[in-house]
Amino acid sequence: MRVFDVSDPGIWVPVLAVLAIASAAAVNLVGNRLVERSAMITAAVKIGGIAALAIAGILATGVGSLSRLVDAGDRTPPDHGWAGFLAAVALTILAYKGFTTITNHGADLRRPERNLGRSILISIALCTVLYLLIVVAVSGSLSVPQIVEARDYALAEAAAPLFGPWGVRLTVIVAVVATLSGLIASLFSVSKLYDMLRDMGQAPGLPGREGHQSLYITAGLAILMAAFFDLSRIAALGAILYLTMDIAIHLGVIRRLRDEVDATVWIPCVAIVLDLAVLVPFVALKAGSGPLTIALTAGVALAIFAAQWVTVRRRGDDDREGDEHEHAGA
Known part of the structure; x- marks a missing residue:
C-alpha cells in the first residue's frame, strides 16, 4: 500500500491476502512440477533481492559497520525487560517454520536420506548469512527508535543512500515474492501432511473422494483467518x-x-x-x-x-x- 501512497489500506489488506492464498492454492492444483519450478525462481529472487538491499546498506554506512556483529551498539533496553525480549523470540520462531516445510517434502525429494539433511543445512547457512547482513545493514544505519518507526521498511531505509526510493520498491517486490512463494510451499507441505493424517484417521475430511480435499481444507481455513483477523x-x-x-x-x-x-x-x-x-x-x-x-x-x-x-x-x-x-x- 505504501508504494501506491495509500495511507489507510482498510479493506485492501484482507482482500489482497485472500487473493494471495487463492493464487497459491491454484498453483498447487496445477501440480508438483509447477510448484518446484516456481520455488526455484522465487528463491533466487528473494535471496538476490535481500542480499542486494543488505549489501547496499552496509556500503552506505561503510565496511566498518561490520563491527556491529560483535559490538552491542545502541544498548536500548527492550520493552518489558527480558520478558519482552523472550516474547519477541516467540514471534521470530515463525521465521524458521520453513525448515519443517522441507521435511514435509521428503517424499518428493530424490534420495531423501541424503538430500533432506543437506537441504536443511544449506537453508540454515543461507538464512544465517542473510540475517547477519540485514542486522549489520540496519543497525549500522538506523537507531532502535528509527527501526521501530520504519518497521517493515527498515532494510529499505538502510539502503536508501544508494537505492533511494527504489529501495522501498525493491523491498515490496521481494516481500510480495516471499509471501506468494511461502504460501505456495506452505499449502503444498501442510496439505501433504493433512493427507497423511486423514489417511491415518487422525484428521477429518470432506464428504466424497475428491483428491485435493486436503488442499481445499487448508486453503479455506487460511482464507477465513486472513479475511477476519x-x-x-x-x-x-x-x-x-x-x-x-x-x-x-x-x-x-x-x-x-x-x-x-x-x-x-x-x-x-x-x-x-x-x-x-x-x-x-x-x-x-x-x-x-x-x-x-x-x-x-x-x-x-x-x-x-x-x-x-x-x-x-x-x-x-x-x-x-x-x-x-x-x-x-x-
Whole structure:
C-alpha cells in the first residue's frame, strides 16, 4: 500500500491476502512440477533481492559497520525487560517454520536420506548469512527508535543512500515474492501432511473422494483467518499454537515413541524447556495487552482438539464394526 501512497489500506489488506492464498492454492492444483519450478525462481529472487538491499546498506554506512556483529551498539533496553525480549523470540520462531516445510517434502525429494539433511543445512547457512547482513545493514544505519518507526521498511531505509526510493520498491517486490512463494510451499507441505493424517484417521475430511480435499481444507481455513483477523493477531495466534504443538510432539516422543525412533531423550527435553521459556512470557504479555488474541487462540485449539477427538472416536467405531463383520463372516 505504501508504494501506491495509500495511507489507510482498510479493506485492501484482507482482500489482497485472500487473493494471495487463492493464487497459491491454484498453483498447487496445477501440480508438483509447477510448484518446484516456481520455488526455484522465487528463491533466487528473494535471496538476490535481500542480499542486494543488505549489501547496499552496509556500503552506505561503510565496511566498518561490520563491527556491529560483535559490538552491542545502541544498548536500548527492550520493552518489558527480558520478558519482552523472550516474547519477541516467540514471534521470530515463525521465521524458521520453513525448515519443517522441507521435511514435509521428503517424499518428493530424490534420495531423501541424503538430500533432506543437506537441504536443511544449506537453508540454515543461507538464512544465517542473510540475517547477519540485514542486522549489520540496519543497525549500522538506523537507531532502535528509527527501526521501530520504519518497521517493515527498515532494510529499505538502510539502503536508501544508494537505492533511494527504489529501495522501498525493491523491498515490496521481494516481500510480495516471499509471501506468494511461502504460501505456495506452505499449502503444498501442510496439505501433504493433512493427507497423511486423514489417511491415518487422525484428521477429518470432506464428504466424497475428491483428491485435493486436503488442499481445499487448508486453503479455506487460511482464507477465513486472513479475511477476519489482522496479520499481527494471526502471527500471535500462530506462534502460540506452533509452540504448543511443538511441546506436545516432544512429549509424545518422550512418552510413547522414544524406543521406536531411538530418541535421545535429553534433546526433546531441552526443546520443551526452550519452548516454554519463550511461550510463557509471550502468553503473559499478550494476556495483558491483547486478551482477545488469547481467547481466540484457546477457541481455535479447542476446535482442533474436538475435531480430532470426534475423528479418532469415529475411526475406532468403524474399526470395531469391521472386526464384528469379520467375526460374523467367519
